[in-house]
Amino acid sequence: GEDVEQSLFLSVREGDSSVINCTYTDSSSTYLYWYKQEPGAGLQLLTYIFSNMDMKQDQRLTVLLNKKDKHLSLRIADTQTGDSAIYFCAESVNDYKLSFGAGTTVTVRA
Amino acid sequence: NAGVTQTPKFQVLKTGQSMTLQCAQDMNHNSMYWYRQDPGMGLRLIYYSASEGTTDKGEVPNGYNVSRLNKREFSLRLESAAPSQTSVYFCASSDLTLGQYFGPGTRLTVT
Numbered sequence: 001g002e003d004v005e006q007s008l009f010l011s012v013r014e015g016d017s018s019v020i021n022c023t024y025t026d027s028s029s030t031y032l033y034w035y036k037q038e039p040g041a042g043l044q045l046l047t048y049i050f051s052n053m054d055m056k057q058d059q060r061l062t063v064l065l066n067k068k069d070k071h072l073s074l075r076i077a078d079t080q081t082g083d084s085a086i087y088f089c090a091e092s093v094n095d096y097k098l099s100f101g102a103g104t105t106v107t108v109r110a
Numbered sequence: 111n112a113g114v115t116q117t118p119k120f121q122v123l124k125t126g127q128s129m130t131l132q133c134a135q136d137m138n139h140n141s142m143y144w145y146r147q148d149p150g151m152g153l154r155l156i157y158y159s160a161s162e163g164t165t166d167k168g169e170v171p172n173g174y175n176v177s178r179l180n181k182r183e184f185s186l187r188l189e190s191a192a193p194s195q196t197s198v199y200f201c202a203s204s205d206l207t208l209g210q211y212f213g214p215g216t217r218l219t220v221t
Binding site: 004008031033035041043048088090095096097098100101102103 | 114141150151152153155158160166168200202204208209210211212213214215
């Protein structure tokens with residue numbers, strides 16, 4: 001089955017690191033994704049990780065994948081006000097479909 | 111490249127009216143998708159088109175129809191709008207392996 005879960009809210013101080021967590025259920029997912037949605041906009045693909053990887057780093061973003069626990073996390077280093085947004089975790093269900101979590105609203109406070 | 115474009119950006123309909131949401135992509139992607147986004151529910155897939163000439167139902171297809179007009183364009187039609195269809199609608203496209211790319215959305219209100 002497909003069920004992606006995320007916590008709904010995260011508040012972080014500017015300059016600190018943010019960690020957004022996600023759990024998924026489909027152990028056959030090939031790719032896992034993180035998307036960012038700013039107010040009034042569409043979803044922007046931030047990064048993705050292939051299921052045979054444990055970690056992927058891309059500038060301020062670090063993705064960690066624990067396949068045994070079906071746990072995915074996104075760490076944003078040196079969080080800025082422009083990082084305030086909703087972050088969606090998604091898993092690939094098959095070649096065509098993604099299953100999305102409900103999204104984590106990240107608020108960056110000064 | 112414009113990426114994925116959607117029209118209109120906003121629409122208000124009365125119950126029972128019909129309308130078509132348009133989507134186009136210029137990335138030469140084979141697959142296209144329509145989602146709706148409701149508060150606290152993430153994105154739910156309405157219909158998708160794996161390739162030109164094919165369409166398939168997603169998670170919430172009732173009340174909607176789609177047309178894959180050509181490789182670039184994928185439209186979503188509401189034949190008889192209902193208040194439950196008030197939502198933000200997103201179109202997306204993909205080349206399968208590197209995720210889906212989303213348009214800016216259409217905000218639809220049905221009164």
